Amino acid sequence: MLSKILLLTATALTSVSALGNAVVSNQCPYDIYLWSVDQQTNPLSGTLIPARTLYTEPFRTPCPGCGISLKISTTSSLVGGHMTQFEYAIDTGLIYYDISFVDCAVGQSADNCPGHEKGLRIDSAEPSCLPLNCPSGTYCVNDAYYVDDPNVKLGIPAPVKTCARDMLGMDLVFRVCGDEAPL
Template sequence: MGNAIIGNRCPYDIWIWSVDQTGSSEAIKVPSRTKYSEPFRSPCDGCGVSFKVSTTDQLQGGKQTQFEYAIAGGQVWYDISFVDCAQGEGAESCPGHEKGLAMDSPEGACGRINCGGGSYCPTQAYYVDTPLQKLGIPEPVFGCGTAGTGMDLFMKVCSDETPLKRSIAGRVVVDDEI
């Protein structure tokens, strides 16, 4: 199985909660310019996992962005949701939105989500719970086709900022994929 990796490119700390049908983690602090990783999990076929992102160590109604994924039939599906924080076409209350949010994978079969900083991107993220009915557009769900579940899925907060750095052999510093 692959991993769900959240990269915090923001100049501020974020907190995440990893939530599925069986419960929620405690608040997990992801300091500025670092990342958090956990293995994919699927409590049941098609059941989802949501990473709720906040700028405080408390979940506050109307102020959380969600990165979501599910594994169904051996395939990975994922999306970004502003449903809990967007108001109309504005997502100013959604953590990271001011500097962009993205989801992608090094696996070429996977789709790429990119919602640039401060932009209205209803084909890239959920602003309402049922976009086909309420906005007349398809649901913004992306997947990896039949590539399986062995890849990593990157969730980037403040994605318009420079990628995180990592060292190779303790000497060379290069941009990370996240």
């Protein structure tokens, strides 16, 4: 019995250590704040990410199919209508990711969305992970959520990307002010 428990524990640790990271690259000339939220965690305060620095956290799966939202604000408190969200979920060996302006867009404008004035992107060094790119000042509905259900409300597919199956050990880079020079 103990050997089965040790084998299960070793397998679980191997699975966890095989996960990559969510990296937020603040390429902006100003500080931002991040709240890493899931169905079980909702921090009271944000993490400061100074201008031109990186923040890294390991991918996590708080429950099967549950998603993580990295909420980005330019202030130390989350204000409705003024946050950009980078989102990801891991399910059945795949990582799904997107950019969401649902809480900050007004119609086709993302002017209230932190970082959009200098572009937002998600990319990875892993070539199977397709990039999402929303250049500054654009209505990038194919690369970011402007409404909660674009299939129903806009007649287009959801702007969600994924990497090849079992590519969970790589890093995804969420770039705020993505039109600026990389770090």
